[in-house]
Amino acid sequence: MIGSAMSFALVFTVFAPLACVGLVGLLTLLREKAPSESRVARIMGAGLAASALGGVAVLLGFLGAFGDPIRGEVELGDWLRIGDFVMPAVLLVDNISVTISLFGAFLTALVARFSRTYLHKEPGFNRFFTLLGVFATGTQLVALAGALELFFAGWEMIGISSALFIGFFHERDEPVRSSVRAFATYRLSDAGLLIATVTTFELLGSARFSIFANAATLPAAESTAIALMFLLSAMGKSAQLPFSGWLPRAMEGPTPSSALFYGAVSIHAGLFLLLRVWPLLEVSMVARIIGVAVGLSTAIYAAAVVRVHTDAKGALAHATLAQVGLILAEICLGWTTLALVHLVCHAFLRLGQYLKAPNMIHDSHRLGHLHRTPTLLDRWSPALSARVYASSLHRLRLDDRIDAAFAPVMALARVVDAADRKLRGLVSLDRSNP
Amino acid sequence: MIGAEAMASINALLTAPWEALAFCLLLIVAPAVAEPLHRRWHLPSLIAALLVTLLTSNGAIAYVAVAIGAVVHAWGAWQASRTGAVMLVASAVLALAVAVALQLDQLTLAFGLSCVTVAMRAGVMPLHIGVASLCDRAPVVQTQQLASTVALVFIHLRFVDHHAAAIAAGPTLVRYGAVAAVLAALMTLVQKDLRGFYRGTTAMHGGMLFAAIGAASIGNFAAALLVAVSMGLALGGLGMMITSLEERVGPVMFRGPGGRIGAFPKLAGAFILFGGAGVGLPGTAGFVADDLLLHTLWMESPTSTVVIILSSAMVAVATLITFSKTFLGKTVASLAPDLYPRERAVALTLLLLLLLLGFAPGVLLGPADAFLTAVPT
Numbered sequence: 001m002i003g004s005a006m007s008f009a010l011v012f013t014v015f016a017p018l019a020c021v022g023l024v025g026l027l028t029l030l031r032e033k034a035p036s037e038s039r040v041a042r043i044m045g046a047g048l049a050a051s052a053l054g055g056v057a058v059l060l061g062f063l064g065a066f067g068d069p070i071r072g073e074v075e076l077g078d079w080l081r082i083g084d085f086v087m088p089a090v091l092l093v094d095n096i097s098v099t100i101s102l103f104g105a106f107l108t109a110l111v112a113r114f115s116r117t118y119l120h121k122e123p124g125f126n127r128f129f130t131l132l133g134v135f136a137t138g139t140q141l142v143a144l145a146g147a148l149e150l151f152f153a154g155w156e157m158i159g160i161s162s163a164l165f166i167g168f169f170h171e172r173d174e175p176v177r178s179s180v181r182a183f184a185t186y187r188l189s190d191a192g193l194l195i196a197t198v199t200t201f202e203l204l205g206s207a208r209f210s211i212f213a214n215a216a217t218l219p220a221a222e223s224t225a226i227a228l229m230f231l232l233s234a235m236g237k238s239a240q241l242p243f244s245g246w247l248p249r250a251m252e253g254p255t256p257s258s259a260l261f262y263g264a265v266s267i268h269a270g271l272f273l274l275l276r277v278w279p280l281l282e283v284s285m286v287a288r289i290i291g292v293a294v295g296l297s298t299a300i301y302a303a304a305v306v307r308v309h310t311d312a313k314g315a316l317a318h319a320t321l322a323q324v325g326l327i328l329a330e331i332c333l334g335w336t337t338l339a340l341v342h343l344v345c346h347a348f349l350r351l352g353q354y355l356k357a358p359n360m361i362h363d364s365h366r367l368g369h370l371h372r373t374p375t376l377l378d379r380w381s382p383a384l385s386a387r388v389y390a391s392s393l394h395r396l397r398l399d400d401r402i403d404a405a406f407a408p409v410m411a412l413a414r415v416v417d418a419a420d421r422k423l424r425g426l427v428s429l430d431r432s433n434p
Numbered sequence: 435m436i437g438a439e440a441m442a443s444i445n446a447l448l449t450a451p452w453e454a455l456a457f458c459l460l461l462i463v464a465p466a467v468a469e470p471l472h473r474r475w476h477l478p479s480l481i482a483a484l485l486v487t488l489l490t491s492n493g494a495i496a497y498v499a500v501a502i503g504a505v506v507h508a509w510g511a512w513q514a515s516r517t518g519a520v521m522l523v524a525s526a527v528l529a530l531a532v533a534v535a536l537q538l539d540q541l542t543l544a545f546g547l548s549c550v551t552v553a554m555r556a557g558v559m560p561l562h563i564g565v566a567s568l569c570d571r572a573p574v575v576q577t578q579q580l581a582s583t584v585a586l587v588f589i590h591l592r593f594v595d596h597h598a599a600a601i602a603a604g605p606t607l608v609r610y611g612a613v614a615a616v617l618a619a620l621m622t623l624v625q626k627d628l629r630g631f632y633r634g635t636t637a638m639h640g641g642m643l644f645a646a647i648g649a650a651s652i653g654n655f656a657a658a659l660l661v662a663v664s665m666g667l668a669l670g671g672l673g674m675m676i677t678s679l680e681e682r683v684g685p686v687m688f689r690g691p692g693g694r695i696g697a698f699p700k701l702a703g704a705f706i707l708f709g710g711a712g713v714g715l716p717g718t719a720g721f722v723a724d725d726l727l728l729h730t731l732w733m734e735s736p737t738s739t740v741v742i743i744l745s746s747a748m749v750a751v752a753t754l755i756t757f758s759k760t761f762l763g764k765t766v767a768s769l770a771p772d773l774y775p776r777e778r779a780v781a782l783t784l785l786l787l788l789l790l791l792g793f794a795p796g797v798l799l800g801p802a803d804a805f806l807t808a809v810p811t
Contacts, residue, residue, distance in 0.1 A: 153716035170762035413620035
């Protein structure tokens with residue numbers, strides 16, 4: 001009885017926002033006139049509140065408020081079963097998942113309430129709330145998934161909603177370009193997660209997170225390869241070097257979504273993935289060393305850039321990145337509890353800072369400016385300091401370097417396209433252009 | 435005696451692949467509802483051919499029905515796309531050859547010819563020229579022929595994919611499909627018009643389907659079938675949305691931001707959902723199809739699996755670029771209306787089917803897989 005109530009609460013937590021998205025979608029598609037701002041806000045607000053309440057019920061069940069504590073995997077049946085192949089619909093209730101689920105649900109509901117006023121009469125109001133619902137379900141799936149397939153579904157929902165939020169003000173060119181760049185980075189790094197999912201299933205016989213308890217039985221090369229794929233995926237989602245270029249561009253989106261995504265939840269999703277697959281990471285020293293190196297170098301890079309950034313949200317983005325780099329290093333050093341605490345506290349701090357960012361000019365007038373004093377590097381080597389300054393100002397030209405790395409791929413694409421046109425031109429029986 | 439025969443017939447009817455048939459029928463009817471055709475005999479002929487294809491237990495008859503369906507499609511395509519029509523007739527001839535080979539018990543030959551037929555109809559490079567022309571010039575016919583292609587895949591899995599030659603050819607087909615998919619994906623990235631995008635993404639899905647058919651030879655029928663159905667639904671929907679848009683604004687070139695989302699918000703929403711479903715949007719059939727396909731491909735060729743993952747990622751990026759260049763940007767006013775109720779009804783039906791298969795893929799795959807696996811070798 002309690003078990004089925006827990007299952008219901010879990011399903012409610014995950015799917016309530018998505019059901020509301022479906023309702024808004026139906027209202028939009030079936031009616032001639034789009035639903036009003038207040039109706040959309042009410043429907044989505046109800047979905048997000050229901051998700052948060054479901055999260056509280058899950059927490060109470062986890063703590064044993066209704067009898068025996070419910071912990072571990074909660075089976076909801078099979079998503080798909082074909083012969084021996086099973087894609088389980090399984091959720092995982094443990095201290096990490098309950099923390100992240102509740103934290104994600106409350107922050108999303110909070111941001112929704114803030115946005116109702118902040119985005120009032122904005123042309124994309126309905127779009128914003130619909131995307132927020134998709135994001136909420138994605139976050140809950142990531143937090144509570146007990147298997148990699150479900151986790152990946154949530155991961156993708158976060159990625160898609162993130163890209164569409166970045167391009168929210170689509171009447172300007174720059175947000176649209178930034179949205180495509182962020183999405184391309186996500187999809188590239190998501191390939192790592194997909195490969196890791198399939199490999200895990202094939203080598204360990206299941207894609208449940210609990211299967212990583214057997215990670216030590218894998219040969220070192222195989223466990224390292226899978227761990228590196230997870231690390232690649234986490235680096236893309238959490239904007240670690242060399243994928244950091246999309247983060248400042250992501251600030252083109254509305255402030256509430258920037259706060260939720262790049263201050264609180266989405267930016268930490270990669271770290272959460274690494275916490276989830278920690279037993280695998282633990283046995284792969286190579287992946288851990290690379291993780292520490294990437295985390296620390298991102299922290300140094302972001303700390304340098306934040307000092308020269310001239311806009312509030314860009315500076316906040318890099319400040320966030322510096323901390324995320326440190327948390328990545330903490331995880332790879334094995335300090336997972338510290339990393340979880342750091343992650344949650346950092347997310348709360350940044351959410352508040354982002355939401356307050358539009359007020360920054362007012363605040364700086366009220367509080368005054370800090371006078372810049374020469375740093376140790378300025379005094380020790382002014383020339384080196386100037387070079388660091390210039391590199392930080394240009395953000396190491398990360399985007400240019402990535403574009404250069406992909407230039408041969410695009411050149412190959414143009415060659416293939418030209419060859420295809422030639423072939424079709426030779427064989428075509430059609431006389432004129434369509 | 436008569437009672438036993440009658441029972442066997444009733445049993446055969448009850449165990450027929452009704453779920454697959456329902457999906458194919460909806461897909462074949464959808465474009466006719468969204469874009470009513472002038473030839474009244476066209477749709478009933480296609481439906482009749484589809485019913486025979488999926489309900490007969492004789493492989494040769496099924497392939498003859500596929501051939502007849504292809505000729506009907508070719509008839510519909512001739513005015514707009516002669517290349518497409520000739521491809522369809524060629525595929526009809528090949529289907530007839532498969533029927534003859536099956537009658538002569540030449541299973542290896544039947545398998546080879548059936549693979550070529552599927553490649554032509556699904557648009558696998560470099561046999562994609564006919565499908566590319568249909569995408570460019572007759573997207574409505576292309577959508578309908580996708581439904582027939584799903585039925586073709588079904589009978590391929592049912593009648594010619596159950597023997598040693600198919601198992602031996604599996605890894606080669608998987609590799610070929612992966613290469614075709616990645617080439618098409620690369621091509622999709624650099625398209626400069628909406629039809630070009632549709633052409634490229636169709637060819638990429640064709641490659642994926644071909645790889646899935648290769649992997650099906652070792653018993654993974656469900657993956658191939660789901661890839662075919664999700665391809666049919668997603669690309670079919672996408673094709674209809676492209677047709678609807680171009681009927682309103684003319685050919686769409688990517689010269690700058692399109693700014694059409696203000697004038698056609700419902701069309702834009704449906705476009706991104708169909709496009710997303712094609713590249714594995716969570717919650718849709720595309721997601722489960724991709725996941726299932728990758729697991730099955732891994733058994734045949736891990737390298738091809740990685741190639742397919744990268745191809746899908748590239749087409750996903752191309753889809754967002756296309757959406758941006760078609761719909762986003764400074765709002766452009768238009769006198770043309772957004773989707774008509776009949777177009778909305780069709781879009782909604784296809785989206786609901788995609789969602790149904792995304793959340794409960796067992797509805798189709800459970801019975802269909804049992805049906806295909808039970809066929810004696």
